[in-house]
Amino acid sequence: MRHVTIRDVAKLAGVGIATASRALNNRGEVSPATRKRVLEAAQKLGYVPNSLARGLLSGKTKKIGVIITTILNPFYANLVSGIESILVSRGYNLILYNSNEDPKKEKEAILSLIGQRVDGIILAPIEYESQNVKYLCENQIPFVLVARRTADENTNYVVCDDFLVGKMATEHLIERGYRKIFFLNSWRNSSAKLRLEGYKTALREAGLLINPKLIYSLHPNSDLKAIIENIFSMKTRPTAIFCFCDSIAVEVMKILKNMKLRIPDDVAIVGCDNLDYTELLNPSLTTIDISKYDMGVKAAEALLEILNTENAEKHLFQKVFTPKLVVREST
Numbered sequence: 360m361r362h363v364t365i366r367d368v369a370k371l372a373g374v375g376i377a378t379a380s381r382a383l384n385n386r387g388e389v390s391p392a393t394r395k396r397v398l399e400a401a402q403k404l405g406y407v408p409n410s411l412a413r414g415l416l417s418g419k420t421k422k423i424g425v426i427i428t429t430i431l432n433p434f435y436a437n438l439v440s441g442i443e444s445i446l447v448s449r450g451y452n453l454i455l456y457n458s459n460e461d462p463k464k465e466k467e468a469i470l471s472l473i474g475q476r477v478d479g480i481i482l483a484p485i486e487y488e489s490q491n492v493k494y495l496c497e498n499q500i501p502f503v504l505v506a507r508r509t510a511d512e513n514t515n516y517v518v519c520d521d522f523l524v525g526k527m528a529t530e531h532l533i534e535r536g537y538r539k540i541f542f543l544n545s546w547r548n549s550s551a552k553l554r555l556e557g558y559k560t561a562l563r564e565a566g567l568l569i570n571p572k573l574i575y576s577l578h579p580n581s582d583l584k585a586i587i588e589n590i591f592s593m594k595t596r597p598t599a600i601f602c603f604c605d606s607i608a609v610e611v612m613k614i615l616k617n618m619k620l621r622i623p624d625d626v627a628i629v630g631c632d633n634l635d636y637t638e639l640l641n642p643s644l645t646t647i648d649i650s651k652y653d654m655g656v657k658a659a660e661a662l663l664e665i666l667n668t669e670n671a672e673k674h675l676f677q678k679v680f681t682p683k684l685v686v687r688e689s690t
Contacts (some may be wrong), residue, residue, distance in 0.1 A: 401470055644689045
């Protein structure tokens with residue numbers, strides 16, 4: 360596709376090039392309705408003028424965009440709380456978008472934030488091979504990835520050691536005597552990829568075979584009940600389940616109880632995130648703490664540091680938190 364120009368934006372908005380330029384740069388006499396129309400046209404076309412990119416780098420609007428999968432997930436609620444604590448204390452406003460694990464919505468959120476002239480973006484990317492992150496890089500938009508990273512090594516990110524999460528959870532179950540460990544994983548994102556690698560490494564190091572039938576990547580529309588019922592109908596059914604996150608683990612525990620299976624006597628469960636309510640479950644959930652609030656704090660601090668550093672593109676900010684095993688009654 361050819362490069363989108365300001366002429367294209369002006370044509371779509373039904374204004375002259377000079378008017379489009381004034382609207383995009385917030386200069387001169389332009390009515391609110393016209394400015395809105397021009398910004399919407401630029402967003403629709405994916406147009407980012409050089410002058411706007413320079414404006415983003417200068418940090419003049421005191422607005423930061425945050426894109427997560429969904430605020431309904433308690434993990435992200437905690438993470439955003441950490442981000443907000445720093446931004447508010449430094450006089451910045453937070454603009455939040457939910458991508459709902461949809462790359463198209465993620466791209467729309469990015470374009471919308473650019474149209475609102477945010478100073479920078481904090482993003483939990485959906486995909487490991489992310490075209491949306493590539494877009495941010497190509498257009499020189501200041502950003503920090505949080506909770507998840509991408510295949511591009513030259514990005515700023517704040518994450519947990521997801522390989523260690525997978526290895527730690529699996530090793531714990533092996534140490535407790537469990538051998539048939541079912542891994543209910545997520546999909547597409549870096550955390551899923553690295554936790555799977557950790558899971559497999561722990562099995563290999565313990566001299567255990569990796570059974571593909573004991574690995575399942577959950578999609579947004581997966582029928583979790585059917586998956587659990589199917590795996591427990593197998594001749595060699597699992598004795599333990601490692602869940603990608605606590606939210607999945609809680610649903611699995613409900614299903615197992617309805618199947619009259621006892622936890623951990625019949626099957627052990629390990630989650631990840633250490634959400635507040637997991638300690639109150641019956642039985643309480645063994646989980647992995649990945650510093651969700653602190654991750655948000657560091658991501659916000661990293662982005663503000665980037666915005667206030669000359670030649671920030673030459674200095675990568677990459678922070679990796681070490682996970683902590685929290686042993687409770689479910690194992």
